[in-house]
Amino acid sequence: MTGRTIFACTCEDSMPLDLRALARGAGAGDQLRGAENLCRTQLERFQAALAEGRPLTVGCTQEAPLFTQEAEAAGFTLPLAFANLRETAGWSTEAAAAAPKMAALLAAAALPAPETPLVGLRSEGVALLLGRDATALAVAERLKHKLDLTVLLNGSQPVTPPRQVEYPVLRGRARTATGWLGAFEVVVDGYAAPSPASRAAYAWGPARDAARSRADLVLDLTGDAALFPLAETRQGYLRANPDNAAEVERLVAAAGELVGEFDKPRFIRFEAGLCAHSRNKRTGCSRCLALCPTGAITPGKDSVLLSAEICAGCGACAAVCPTGAASYALPPPGFTLARLRTLLQGYTAAGGSDAVLLLHDETHGEALLDALARHGEGLPARVLPLRVNEVSQLDLATLAAALAWGAAGVRLLLPAHRPHGVAGALQNLDYLAAALAGLRLEAGPAQLAAIETDDPFTLGEALRAPLPRLAWAPASFLALGSPREVLKQALVALRPAEGPLLVPMPAGAPFGAAQVAAAGCTLCLACTMACPTQAFSANPERPELSFLEDACVQCGLCVATCPEQVISLAPRLNFAPEAARPQVVKAEEPFPCTRCAKPFGTRSSIARVKAKLAASGHWMFSDPARLAVLELCEDCRVVEATTGGLDPYAGTPRPRPRTAEDLN
Numbered sequence: 001m002t003g004r005t006i007f008a009c010t011c012e013d014s015m016p017l018d019l020r021a022l023a024r025g026a027g028a029g030d031q032l033r034g035a036e037n038l039c040r041t042q043l044e045r046f047q048a049a050l051a052e053g054r055p056l057t058v059g060c061t062q063e064a065p066l067f068t069q070e071a072e073a074a075g076f077t078l079p080l081a082f083a084n085l086r087e088t089a090g091w092s093t094e095a096a097a098a099a100p101k102m103a104a105l106l107a108a109a110a111l112p113a114p115e116t117p118l119v120g121l122r123s124e125g126v127a128l129l130l131g132r133d134a135t136a137l138a139v140a141e142r143l144k145h146k147l148d149l150t151v152l153l154n155g156s157q158p159v160t161p162p163r164q165v166e167y168p169v170l171r172g173r174a175r176t177a178t179g180w181l182g183a184f185e186v187v188v189d190g191y192a193a194p195s196p197a198s199r200a201a202y203a204w205g206p207a208r209d210a211a212r213s214r215a216d217l218v219l220d221l222t223g224d225a226a227l228f229p230l231a232e233t234r235q236g237y238l239r240a241n242p243d244n245a246a247e248v249e250r251l252v253a254a255a256g257e258l259v260g261e262f263d264k265p266r267f268i269r270f271e272a273g274l275c276a277h278s279r280n281k282r283t284g285c286s287r288c289l290a291l292c293p294t295g296a297i298t299p300g301k302d303s304v305l306l307s308a309e310i311c312a313g314c315g316a317c318a319a320v321c322p323t324g325a326a327s328y329a330l331p332p333p334g335f336t337l338a339r340l341r342t343l344l345q346g347y348t349a350a351g352g353s354d355a356v357l358l359l360h361d362e363t364h365g366e367a368l369l370d371a372l373a374r375h376g377e378g379l380p381a382r383v384l385p386l387r388v389n390e391v392s393q394l395d396l397a398t399l400a401a402a403l404a405w406g407a408a409g410v411r412l413l414l415p416a417h418r419p420h421g422v423a424g425a426l427q428n429l430d431y432l433a434a435a436l437a438g439l440r441l442e443a444g445p446a447q448l449a450a451i452e453t454d455d456p457f458t459l460g461e462a463l464r465a466p467l468p469r470l471a472w473a474p475a476s477f478l479a480l481g482s483p484r485e486v487l488k489q490a491l492v493a494l495r496p497a498e499g500p501l502l503v504p505m506p507a508g509a510p511f512g513a514a515q516v517a518a519a520g521c522t523l524c525l526a527c528t529m530a531c532p533t534q535a536f537s538a539n540p541e542r543p544e545l546s547f548l549e550d551a552c553v554q555c556g557l558c559v560a561t562c563p564e565q566v567i568s569l570a571p572r573l574n575f576a577p578e579a580a581r582p583q584v585v586k587a588e589e590p591f592p593c594t595r596c597a598k599p600f601g602t603r604s605s606i607a608r609v610k611a612k613l614a615a616s617g618h619w620m621f622s623d624p625a626r627l628a629v630l631e632l633c634e635d636c637r638v639v640e641a642t643t644g645g646l647d648p649y650a651g652t653p654r655p656r657p658r659t660a661e662d663l664n
Contacts, residue, residue, distance in 0.1 A: 015090025025103025315393025
């Protein structure tokens with residue numbers, strides 16, 4: 001975005017500003033203005049800029065609420081963006097050299113973020129409270145005026161019945177549970193009602209298994225294992241240790257607020273038509289199923305099924321999806337790539353070189369960067385921080401494009417205790433390192449690495465480790481098309497002019513060839529019907545099978561579907577021009593009908609069927625004349641069956657029936 005007014009403030013001279021360097025990174029129509037105390041004594045400068053009718057970018061995030069309030073009071077409706085120059089650049093021992101980074105941060109901040117799609121949830125307050133002892137009844141008494149409660153005691157401890165209750169108290173143990181806020185279903189074993197004559201402790205009536213309970217909320221005070229994987233992310237499922245009073249208090253406070261309509265972000269955009277999971281009961285790609293930590297993804301008939309209500313937003317599925325069926329939506333890949341490109345190109349335009357991209361999240365990453373700036377040496381001048389919603393969402397396109405656009409290295413900032421779902425992003429680092437090594441570029445920890453720490457000083461030491469200089473010329477291609485198309489452009493940009501055309505990749509990499517042993521292929525074309533990306537295609541005019549390597553995602557559906565088992569996968573990068581064009585892998589002349597000469601089928605497929613039928617030993621195909629019928633087209637075959645004396649019910653001579661005379 002050009003035509004902006006940009007404010008850069010020294011924050012009471014606590015950091016240096018090189019306005020000339022900042023100006024080099026600004027757009028042609030931008031106006032750069034400096035300040036020393038913009039949020040207090042010089043606030044009138046910001047107020048005056050509001051009246052100029054230009055978009056505004058302010059190099060401060062601490063006082064963003066104040067500036068936003070002033071803009072609303074002035075009726076300002078144009079874009080207003082904020083960039084953190086202080087903690088990420090100015091408060092550093094290398095602040096004097098950080099002007100290119102500041103220019104890049106200001107440029108990237110100006111990109112308008114798209115709106116977040118939402119998923120609606122509704123709760124009527126129907127709650128199932130699972131418990132083991134009197135704590136469950138005490139909690140129920142506190143919530144009975146807010147929720148429509150049913151208490152389910154597991155019977156492990158004796159519980160004295162209250163003199164009077166306003167909600168059902170039953171016995172049972174939850175076997176399984178599914179659902180989300182507003183739509184839970186719990187399967188209960190040992191379900192029983194209490195005896196009305198219960199005295200010192202509940203006495204229970206006859207029990208039955210597999211009872212089902214539906215509720216909007218599930219409150220778990222049993223102290224047992226959670227009913228859901230990664231239970232803390234399952235909205236509407238609240239769990240507390242009944243022996244921990246503080247946890248119980250938090251559960252009571254949270255449960256009372258979960259009545260009404262709620263919105264949660266739709267983290268993943270899913271297109272089932274692109275999914276390569278399965279076809280015709282054959283399983284192919286299962287990358288997302290292996291990584292999803294919440295159980296939001298389950299197998300389906302032709303694709304996986306993704307529940308937006310359960311999804312907690314780790315983005316692991318989007319990081320490894322080879323077809324783009326699952327893509328991250330907070331924000332979408334196009335915006336993340338555009339912001340990344342702007343950041344790196346703004347850094348280069350302002351005079352920076354050999355940038356190291358630091359990808360981090362808000363919860364963990366922002367806290368470490370703030371602590372490093374306030375209590376340590378701050379970030380090095382060449383380290384460009386870029387916040388994403390989840391580090392585990394990072395796909396190959398983002399990582400490869402960062403290098404292609406001029407990053408000398410990429411770092412993923414993760415907690416010391418590795419979070420769920422991050423294995424896909426780390427695997428992408430390995431794939432990219434293998435690609436760089438195959439292209440004869442420097443690879444490994446020097447270029448690509450994860451920093452797993454909760455200590456800001458350890459982070460600072462890791463970022464200050466010596467790094468090689470950029471070994472390739474930065475590219476400038478636009479982030480257009482799907483992430484896979486951007487990935488292809490990035491890899492092409494990284495390949496040296498004299499680099500190899502074929503680069504072997506590790507097993508599981510999402511690109512490569514599906515190699516066909518042509519001698520055994522009968523052109524049944526089952527692979528063309530199973531392939532989700534149309535990497536395999538047929539010629540409608542003649543028996544011919546073609547393969548487009550650029551479209552292959554190595555899902556393995558063709559391998560699982562091929563009846564002759566003549567297809568194998570070869571993960572690799574192919575930079576040859578032929579990879580972008582369909583290549584014929586098997587072709588035959590059509591077999592002509594022996595009666596009318598109409599072409600039909602292929603010689604190999606007909607010979608294969610004849611050989612199998614002849615070897616079967618069936619009486620109907622013991623005569624070569626009968627096998628010859630298979631050499632007729634579908635029309636002539638009918639004629640032969642009706643006029644050629646072919647009796648489909650004929651068989652070998654039956655033995656003479658035995659009679660009583662035979663026994664005499």
